[in-house]
Amino acid sequence: MGEGPGTFQNMSYFRPGKLRKVLLLALGLLLANPLLAADAEDIADLSLDQLMHRDVVRASTIAQQISDSPSAVAIVTAADIRAYGYRTLADVINSMRGLYTTYDRRYQYMGGRAFGAADDYAGRIMLLIDGYATQDNLFNAAYIEDSGLVDLELVERVEYVPGTGSVTYGNNALLGIINIVTKRGGDFNSTQLSTEVGSHGMRKQRITFGKRLENGADLLLSASLLDVAGQDIYFPAYDNPATNNGWARNIDDESSKRVFAKLSFEGLTLEGAYVDRGKTLPTNPSNATVFNAPFEIADRNAFLNARYETDLGLKLSSASRIYFGNYAYRSSREFTPDENGIYDAYGRYGQRNFDGSWWGLEQKFVGHWIADHTLVFGFEYRSDFSQNFEWRYSQGAAQNASESRNRRTSSFFLTDEYRINDEWSLNIGARYDNASDLAANWSPRLAAIYRPGLTTTIKASYSEAFRMPHAYERIDYVAPAPEYVDAFELAVQHDFSPRTRLTSSLYRYNRSGQMVCGVGAPCAPTGSSHSSGLEFELENSWQSGVRARGSVAFQNSIGLDGQDAINSPDLLGKFNLTFPILADTVRTGFELQYLGPRLTFERRQVSGTTLANLTFSSERKWHGLSASLSIRNLFDNPYDAVSPFGWRPASGISQDTLQMDGRTFWLQLNYDI
Amino acid sequence: MHYFITLLSLAFSLTAFADPVAEYQLKAGYAYNFAVNSEWPESGRVNFNFCTLNEDNVGLALRRFEGKPLQGRRLVVARLTSLVAINQCQVLYIGAGEAVNLSRILRQLGDEAVLTISDSPALSxxxxxxxxxxxxxxxxxxxxxxxxxxxxxxxxxxRLAREVLKP
Known part of the structure; x- marks a missing residue:
């Protein structure tokens, strides 16, 4: 502690150059394996007797994509979550090809292709839980840390679909979709009690009940409580006697409560989730507030979703959905007085109470009337009937303010998947969204898919997507306007063997209609930016229970000002390896994540950083007991994250980076009754 | 660091074992052999239509059998997505998603000489x-x-079947 930001690179365990070599070497080794393997003899020449003596590699050995999307999907399964000790969705995202998160000790912000601003509330990404879009209707934010809606123990898989999804999902599926599929009660088939302890006074308890009934009904119920005491943190930019010499003490606590319920019977699924997370911020997120004074935020998210799927005859199937969602944000803060200790007209304290509610329904049909065509069509109606903002100040009612908005959106969509022949198919679609406060918008997509055999798939796509200004922007901007992106992607997937898969992707995104705020002029949607990149991922699974995955992503993002985008590394590398030890009783999960150099708001370069995580988990249950131990940031590398705080405090020292945690521990014990 | 590289190299060289077969390829191999090992009533057709119904992975794996002689005819693979043409098939490999349609499929097939195959427990x-x-x-x-x-x-x-359900 004590060094200024940017000096830690000298202390880091790995130098970026060295790490890049390691990652490339690891990838090379991965790649070498399938090429060395002898070509299997033609099974077409084997008799039934011979075939029956062959071992089979199950199709599920390497997870298959379930999202219907012509892009290079990244998948993390429940087995990965356990093997690598992922605790939050942010951990999952950090393990995926080309993705990273940035933490400001308030929220986790997601970064990847063409996005990654340190204060963008994961907001240009759509986060779906079993088909329900979870973003709130005030900031369009998706929550990926402890304010996320589900405990990861309930998650069967997470798919990240890069690129646009407006053709299917409309508003806000601008730059990517995270698709979470939850487990079924039958996957637990017990009552599970779980307790966790971790660094910085972290405690968590969870109880989960799951059962599949005789009549086929499936029930999953779960609740959890998290409490983190937090740590005292030193911030160099506040290192003067007036601000406690830079130390923020006793203001890093966090708590969260979660409830999840899912009932499915035949085609009907009822699902609901609730999370309420409170966090005190050790960082000082505003230049008007006091450092080392409690700045408390609370985010509450909840939803109910009912879905019914049925076949209406041979050639038509139907999926109907009705949903309700609610989000509430509360915060309290203490303002800084002037040099004479006098507070301005707002007084010493401020509070924000924001609340949003919405409901909607969707009807989707899948038709097979025409030979070789699969038609998907339907409509969605969504009412953001309540979007309320309230600001309260200690100095009295005169300064208090409130704002309300609402929006109704009607949408229609149609997609045709046309199988031209055995090898070629086309996917053509468009979605029309008409919101009550905006002009209507079309989001088209055209994709060609070439599958010359079982082992190779090549997909090329062009698509356009958009994002409506969210409620807060509608209040903030004089002329709120939608933002657009057009995207091209070429994705290749090839299975060298049933156990080895290569995925690669080449893309270019052009964004437009981005808000540009000049000095002395109102913000205007005149900005544009672009991004292109190339990604490779290699995955291998051995019969012995060893699994490995490695990826590199090269990207080049140009921001609104025509220069390299802020907090957008040119290179990302991931390497994951898991294998059983101690006579297959314990599974080891090791991962390396490399985040290349990236720029801060002050256009300083933060050096590349490498993180290693190590997890041991029990491979089987022992009298209903299972356990998992994770060490994150194994080599205790005190790395810097780009911070969203663009101003300099009184010291004049920059706070454009924030030092992240060193080594931390996490232990989980589960008991199945 | 060097330890780490060595460990990695070791991990990735643990690959010398007999080649197992991918699930879909093995299923296709089985399906082909079922056709080889069964008898159909006499027919004047030139082609032997080997169909999959909403089971693209097996359908794709079957392509390497295409053109092979089977029952004295030429094997043609057809990947179907609807029931319209199923009566033209000699083998019909039914995908798991068709469970809800099974009774309709069987009704439509009637006593047509079609060998039905499936890998879904719901399609017994x-x-x-x-x-x-x-x-x-x-x-x-x-x-x-x-x-x-x-x-x-x-x-x-x-002889090779695990279980034979007799009429």
Whole structure:
């Protein structure tokens, strides 16, 4: 502690150059394996007797994509979550090809292709839980840390679909979709009690009940409580006697409560989730507030979703959905007085109470009337009937303010998947969204898919997507306007063997209609930016229970000002390896994540950083007991994250980076009754 | 660091073992052999239509069998997505998603000479049912269903089947 930001690179365990070599070497080794393997003899020449003596590699050995999307999907399964000790969705995202998160000790912000601003509330990404879009209707934010809606123990898989999804999902599926599929009660088939302890006074308890009934009904119920005491943190930019010499003490606590319920019977699924997370911020997120004074935020998210799927005859199937969602944000803060200790007209304290509610329904049909065509069509109606903002100040009612908005959106969509022949198919679609406060918008997509055999798939796509200004922007901007992106992607997937898969992707995104705020002029949607990149991922699974995955992503993002985008590394590398030890009783999960150099708001370069995580988990249950131990940031590398705080405090020292945690521990014990 | 590289290299060289076969390829191999090992009533057709119904992965794996002689005819693979043409098939490999349509499929087939195959537990009313058992792929025969379709599995198939359900 004590060094200024940017000096830690000298202390880091790995130098970026060295790490890049390691990652490339690891990838090379991965790649070498399938090429060395002898070509299997033609099974077409084997008799039934011979075939029956062959071992089979199950199709599920390497997870298959379930999202219907012509892009290079990244998948993390429940087995990965356990093997690598992922605790939050942010951990999952950090393990995926080309993705990273940035933490400001308030929220986790997601970064990847063409996005990654340190204060963008994961907001240009759509986060779906079993088909329900979870973003709130005030900031369009998706929550990926402890304010996320589900405990990861309930998650069967997470798919990240890069690129646009407006053709299917409309508003806000601008730059990517995270698709979470939850487990079924039958996957637990017990009552599970779980307790966790971790660094910085972290405690968590969870109880989960799951059962599949005789009549086929499936029930999953779960609740959890998290409490983190937090740590005292030193911030160099506040290192003067007036601000406690830079130390923020006793203001890093966090708590969260979660409830999840899912009932499915035949085609009907009822699902609901609730999370309420409170966090005190050790960082000082505003230049008007006091450092080392409690700045408390609370985010509450909840939803109910009912879905019914049925076949209406041979050639038509139907999926109907009705949903309700609610989000509430509360915060309290203490303002800084002037040099004479006098507070301005707002007084010493401020509070924000924001609340949003919405409901909607969707009807989707899948038709097979025409030979070789699969038609998907339907409509969605969504009412953001309540979007309320309230600001309260200690100095009295005169300064208090409130704002309300609402929006109704009607949408229609149609997609045709046309199988031209055995090898070629086309996917053509468009979605029309008409919101009550905006002009209507079309989001088209055209994709060609070439599958010359079982082992190779090549997909090329062009698509356009958009994002409506969210409620807060509608209040903030004089002329709120939608933002657009057009995207091209070429994705290749090839299975060298049933156990080895290569995925690669080449893309270019052009964004437009981005808000540009000049000095002395109102913000205007005149900005544009672009991004292109190339990604490779290699995955291998051995019969012995060893699994490995490695990826590199090269990207080049140009921001609104025509220069390299802020907090957008040119290179990302991931390497994951898991294998059983101690006579297959314990599974080891090791991962390396490399985040290349990236720029801060002050256009300083933060050096590349490498993180290693190590997890041991029990491979089987022992009298209903299972356990998992994770060490994150194994080599205790005190790395810097780009911070969203663009101003300099009184010291004049920059706070454009924030030092992240060193080594931390996490232990989980589960008991199945 | 060097330890780490060495460990990695070791991990990735642990690959020398017998080649197992991918699930879909093995299923396609089985399906082809079921056709080789069964008897159909006489027919004047030139092609032997080997169909998959909403089972693209097996359908794609079957392509390497295309053009092979089968029952004295030329094997043609057809990947179907609807029931319209299923009566033209000699083998129909039914995908798991068709469970809800099974009774309609069987009704439409009637006594057409179609060998029905599936790997879905929900589709047990087919002539040959495939199932993964540990590292092996096994199959059960439903002779009543085969008899209705006038397709006769060979003695070899009866011998190799895990279970034979007799009429």
């Amino acid at each position: 009313a087919v002539c040959v049912k495939l199932e993964l058992e540990g590292e092996r792929l096994v199959f059960d025969l439903n002779l009543e269903r085969c008899r209705q379709a006038r397709v006769k599995p060979s003695a070899n198939m009866l």
